[in-house]
Amino acid sequence: MHDYLTHTRGLRSWLTTLDHKRIGLMYLFTVLAFFLLGGVFALLIRLELFGPGRTIMDAATYNKIFTYHGAIMVFMVIIPAIPAAIGNFILPMMLGAKDVAFPRLNLASYYIFIAGALVASSALFLRGADTGWTFYTPYSIRTNTTATLVLAGAFIMGFSSILTGLNFIISIHKLRAPGLSWSRLPLFLWALYATSIIQVLATPVLAITLLLLVFERLFRIGIFDPAIGGDPVLFQHFFWFYSHPAVYIMILPAMGVISEVIPVFSRKPIFGYKAIAYSSFGIALVAFIVWGHHMFVSGQSELANFVFSLLTMFVAVPTGVKVFSWVATMYRGRIRFNAPMLYAFGFLQLFTIGGLTGVFLATLAINVHVTDTYFVVAHFHYVMVGGAIMALMAGLHYWFPKFWGRMYPEGPARVSFALLLAGFNLTFFPQFILGSQGMPRRYWDYLPEYTMLNRVSTAGSWFLAAGFVYAAVYLWRAMRAGEPAPANPWEANTLEWQTASPPPHDNFATAPVVTDWPYEYRDPLVPASASRSLP
Amino acid sequence: METQKPAQESHGHHHILSTEVALGVGFALLLLTGLTVWIAGVDLGRLNFLVALLVASVKAALVALFFMNLLYDRRENGVIFGTSFLFLAIFLVLTATDLFFRGDVAVKGPLTAFAQSKTAQPKVARPWVATPLLLSQGKMLYSQQCVACHGPEGKGDGPAAGSLTPAPRDFTRAGGWKNGRKPSQVFKTLVEGIPGSAMAPYGTLPAEDRWALAHFVLSLGEAPEADTDEDLLKVGIDVKGGGQVVQEAPSIPLEVAMRRLTRPExxxxxxxxxxxxxxxxxxxxxxxxxxxxxxxxxxxxxxxxxxxxxxxxxxxxxxxxxxxxxxxxxxxxxxxxxxxxxxxxxxxxxxxxxxxxxxxxxxxxxxx
Amino acid sequence: MTTTHHHAHHFASANDEFEAAKQGMWVFLVTEVLMFGGLFVAYGIFRGLYPDMFHEAHKFLAVNMGATNTLVLILSSITMVLAVTATQRGRRDRAVLFLVLTFLLAGCFLVVKYFEYAHKFHEGLLPGGYFVNQELKDPKAPLFFSLYFVMTGLHMVHVLVGMGLIAWLFRRTARGEFGPQYYTPVELVGFYWHFVDLVWIYLFPLLYLVG
CATH class of the missing domain: 1.10.760.10 (Cytochrome c-like domain)
Incomplete structure (x- = not known):
């Protein structure tokens, strides 16, 4: 009996596949490779900051290193990670479908992603880029580096993101299995749906922004260039109109993963299903009206400062709804502490801190003091790494048996989780303190009084690295030789678990019909509902 | 090539636009184009822009509803398309709250004009003399601009003060004022800031506001020494020559700033x-x-x-x-x-x- | 005779596939609205800040060429609609005719554009830092021409892509691949083409008719 991995063989069958599961895996490995690259740059940053003054590189190089770290992590890792890697694999299965709506477009998305990544990475071998991943004008217009290549690469990668979002929207609209009404849609799909809407609306504005900046560099159009009469802050409006919703592209799928993991490992129906589903849309909507909070000290008008600070406060509401619902789900559940659940706990701790510090930053009066300090750096790492990456780990472990038909080993998984949790807090918590004491970000040097906390942070980064490397090792081993997994090792109810692990090429032997919502765990001792049609 | 009738049963929204409607809509579009060109030649002042947009929107609606079939198609496709314009409007409006309301920079344009009316002429003739009005104005400004570092009672114990070295001035004490404790000297501090500390220059505040702050801040401690005429001269006030406040612009023209900033130091x-x-x-x-x-x-x-x-x-x-x-x-x-x-x-x-x-x-x- | 089209296996029916493809095209057009929209936002901001400059600068654009191009594009939208309906009715010869007409009208648009741009280059009415025209003295005028070239240039790229798609349709129609049972690509390229027309419908008055 063939599964999707053995359905056809050979490199070419993978490179020309239209199977969403294979495309998802190709994305996964590509994204993880970039994560490694971006992580190396992160370690280099922390090494340089081990002590004041020059440690291993000069200031101009340092500017390039943090630019690469940011650009790679944002555009080549976190934005595609959960949607394109896990989402591509799981979404059609959760819908009870055989594939996404447009499989050829899906493969094209992948190759567009690769093309953009290659163009952007080629800058590494030339004069690089030193503008920071935010490319603020006018420096990004004038810099003598090969920033144009990075801009062009990011422009190209944007289309991959757009097409993935488009594919997911149409799939959710048109390919739901019989009986899969909106009120029975798994929360991971609600999350991906909201994410896809953001991708489709926001990413095109990034495209035009990067295009305009390339034209500034090549043709001196002057729209953002004060020397020719343009406005550099207008660039920031354009840039953040995408980049703020982009952070919700990063976190919404992560929240979707958590919404799946927590009820399964608490053996309890999710609390507040409708609230969580609607809050994804609430977040997606508010995402678009708050971007100016990145610009409080840019020179924008007082009116804009006031409006954006006020509006930003609203995003905490739907976010809070989710966190409270997750906690309420766990209350009086029968919790199993497998790795996915451990990572969910990690997510709750880290994302909560990150989210609350976001409220600090939304407060205009505080922001003007801590903006462009390490406080901001700590905040976004708590939500992006502590949030999205933790959820990625949760998802990778949760769906590991489905992808490979094998179980990962729990013992090493716990070790890795401990390393990551400790390492993360050690690396980034001191940065809140450093920031509130005034240490600026993107600085190659710092005052001697910041040395101790910087050293602690650098040491923490080594634990983080160890945790990720160790996870890669045992996951790789388990993928090839782990214990064979049953179809539904977690006794979950969503459709992907109602077929073999790994799934057949067409996902389901017979087309599934849905008769119940997926979070029924009334009797904790009885596994999946008998009304599913099993292969 | 024989004409085949399209099979309609299971095919849902396969509306075929009739040739008459297609040509009719096309003709309307051509007509509207002529209209918009003609109206552009008629001077309607500010209305020209709105009329042009209106005509364009009617044309766009005709294209979308008839040529792109939205009138006959499932409603969700129209909703999807319409949503994009909503978010575009959000982009424009919120960006405009910044670009059109920068009253502190000398950019000219009809929409910035009313925003700039805030930086009006001074209302007080001789702001270097303390009055109750100036003191209350200063108190209000203090609560907006200074409280974070200098604290609610001026003791230099505000919430942001903890991490600052040197610490913010304690206004209740008389000693240690870098530039001196006369009103003109405090005024000078407000204009220039104190380099080497976190005290920023507040030159973007109108001169009258800075005098008000100076008087208020001095009122928190013992009464200060009075300004002599020479003191006032140092901050640009010629008491003998009519006593007009030297009308320094609270900002510099954008072009000047741009040129200055892009010059090498x-x-x-x-x-x-x-x-x-x-x-x-x-x-x-x-x-x-x-x-x-x-x-x-x-x-x-x-x-x-x-x-x-x-x-x-x-x-x-x-x-x-x-x-x-x-x-x-x-x-x-x-x-x-x-x-x-x-x-x-x-x-x-x-x-x-x-x-x-x-x-x-x-x-x-x-x-x- | 139309060659039979088999719908993809993950769709339940040919109709489902058609509706999905159509909605996919609408979602794609949403992204186009936002991308061009960014340029319109930049336009709106600069026009709001420098209305007099916009008024002065627009006088240097050739309104008659712009109006001609507007008429050309509207005509091409008409012929495109007629190509779609001809395909829906199974009239292959008419479909081919209208596709060819659409293509030629698009070509017309490009020719007029060529003359327009050539004239601008000749007068030194170039974007931003390259602006060398002596008559138009407003220091911000280069911004107007930056917006002009980027907006009409991006639009022109879309016209070129559209021509490529229409040529592709022409080939497939000539080979009998479309008919009442299957005309999805024709309809969707039609939507794209109408969208290109839509953008120009706004570009024309905003750039050429600044009253």
């Missing part, structure tokens, strides 16, 4: 022989000009009094200026100042001006 001129400041012009220079231009006029001093960030602008060496060669230009610049950049010394008479110019000429000659 001036370096200090190398100075040959030191010129002794024994003449009347020399003494005047030392008293009024040297603090910004340098004792030898070498420039590159990061203390430009006025409204600008002290770090960002430095004085150019005097030898770089055209003023020395022309008496008329010299007198004009020295008397009137350069708006937002250099204060003018309006009280100098002709003799003093030519003595000053003579000294400056010597300084320039000594520079390479």
């Amino acid at each position: 001036p370096r200090a001129a190398k100075v040959g022989a030191k010129i002794e400041a024994e003449s009347a012009g020399g003494r005047l220079y030392l008293a009024r000009c040297a603090s910004c231009h340098g004792e030898a006029g070498e420039g590159a001093i990061a203390r430009v009094s006025g409204t600008l960030d002290a770090v960002r602008l430095r004085t150019a060496p005097l030898s770089a200026s055209q003023a020395v060669g022309s008496p008329a230009i010299f007198e004009s610049i020295v008397s009137n100042g350069l708006p937002g950049l250099m204060p003018g010394l309006a009280s100098l008479n002709g003799t003093q001006l030519s003595e000053l110019r003579e000294h400056v000429r010597k300084l320039v000659a000594a520079q390479q």
Whole structure:
């Protein structure tokens, strides 16, 4: 009996596949490779900051290193990670479908992603880029580096993101299995749906922004260039109109993963299903009206400062709804502490801190003091790494048996989780303190009084690295030789678990019909509902 | 090629636009194009823009509803398309809350005009004299601008003060004020900030506001010494000459700022022989000009009094200026100042001006 | 005779596939609205800040050429609609005719554009830092021409892509691949083409008719 991995063989069958599961895996490995690259740059940053003054590189190089770290992590890792890697694999299965709506477009998305990544990475071998991943004008217009290549690469990668979002929207609209009404849609799909809407609306504005900046560099159009009469802050409006919703592209799928993991490992129906589903849309909507909070000290008008600070406060509401619902789900559940659940706990701790510090930053009066300090750096790492990456780990472990038909080993998984949790807090918590004491970000040097906390942070980064490397090792081993997994090792109810692990090429032997919502765990001792049609 | 009837049963929304409707809509579009060109020639003032947009939107609606079939298609496709315009509107409106409301920068345009009316003429004739009105104005401003560092009672214990070195001034104490404790001196501190500390320059506040703050802040401690006429002269107020506040612009024109910012920073001129400041012009220079231009006029001093960030602008060496060669230009610049950049010394008479110019000429000659 | 089209296996029916493809095209057009929209936002901001400059600068654009291009594009939308309906009715010969007409009208648009741009280059009315025209003295005028070239240039790229798609349709129609049972690509390229027309419908008055 063939599964999707053995359905056809050979490199070419993978490179020309239209199977969403294979495309998802190709994305996964590509994204993880970039994560490694971006992580190396992160370690280099922390090494340089081990002590004041020059440690291993000069200031101009340092500017390039943090630019690469940011650009790679944002555009080549976190934005595609959960949607394109896990989402591509799981979404059609959760819908009870055989594939996404447009499989050829899906493969094209992948190759567009690769093309953009290659163009952007080629800058590494030339004069690089030193503008920071935010490319603020006018420096990004004038810099003598090969920033144009990075801009062009990011422009190209944007289309991959757009097409993935488009594919997911149409799939959710048109390919739901019989009986899969909106009120029975798994929360991971609600999350991906909201994410896809953001991708489709926001990413095109990034495209035009990067295009305009390339034209500034090549043709001196002057729209953002004060020397020719343009406005550099207008660039920031354009840039953040995408980049703020982009952070919700990063976190919404992560929240979707958590919404799946927590009820399964608490053996309890999710609390507040409708609230969580609607809050994804609430977040997606508010995402678009708050971007100016990145610009409080840019020179924008007082009116804009006031409006954006006020509006930003609203995003905490739907976010809070989710966190409270997750906690309420766990209350009086029968919790199993497998790795996915451990990572969910990690997510709750880290994302909560990150989210609350976001409220600090939304407060205009505080922001003007801590903006462009390490406080901001700590905040976004708590939500992006502590949030999205933790959820990625949760998802990778949760769906590991489905992808490979094998179980990962729990013992090493716990070790890795401990390393990551400790390492993360050690690396980034001191940065809140450093920031509130005034240490600026993107600085190659710092005052001697910041040395101790910087050293602690650098040491923490080594634990983080160890945790990720160790996870890669045992996951790789388990993928090839782990214990064979049953179809539904977690006794979950969503459709992907109602077929073999790994799934057949067409996902389901017979087309599934849905008769119940997926979070029924009334009797904790009885596994999946008998009304599913099993292969 | 025979005509086949399209099978309709299971095919849902396969509406075929009739040729009549297609041509009719097309004709309407051509007509509307002619209309919009014609109306553009008629002067309707501000309405022209709105009418043009309206006609374009009608045309766009015709194309979308008929040519793109939205009138006959499932409603969700129209909703999907319409949503994009909603988010575009959000982008435009919120960006406009910044770009059209920057009242503190001299950008001209109909929409910025009303935003700039806030930076109006001073309402108080002699703000350097404390009055209850100014004190209450100062109190309000203090609660907005200063409380974070200086604390609600002015003790230098505000929430942001904890991490600052040096610590913010405790206004209830009389000692340690860097520039002195007279109103004009506090006013000067507000204009320039205190380099080397977290006290920023507040030159973007109107002059009247700064006087109000100075009076309020002094009222928190024991009564200050009064300003003499010379003190007031130092901050640009000529009491004898009519007592008008020197009308310094609270901001500089954007073009000037842009040019200044994109210029490379001036370096200090190398100075040959030191010129002794024994003449009347020399003494005047030392008293009024040297603090910004340098004792030898070498420039590159990061203390430009006025409204600008002290770090960002430095004085150019005097030898770089055209003023020395022309008496008329010299007198004009020295008397009137350069708006937002250099204060003018309006009280100098002709003799003093030519003595000053003579000294400056010597300084320039000594520079390479 | 139309060659039979088999719908993809993950769709339940040919109709489902058609509806999905159509909605996919609408979602794609949403992204186009936002991308061009960014340029319109930049336009709106600069026009709001420098209305007099916009008024002065627009006088240097050739309104008659712009109006001609507007008429050309509207005509091409008409012929495109007629190509779609001809395919829906199974009239292959008419479909081919209208596709060819659409293509030629698009070509017309490009020719007029060529003359327009050539004239601008000749007068030194170039974007931003390259602006060298002596008549138009407003220091911000280069911004107007930056917006002009980027907006009409991006639009022109879309016209070129559209021509490529129409040529592709022409080939497939000539080979009998479309008919009443299957005309999805024709309809969707039609939507794209109408969208290109839509953008120009706004570009024309905003750039050429600044009253």
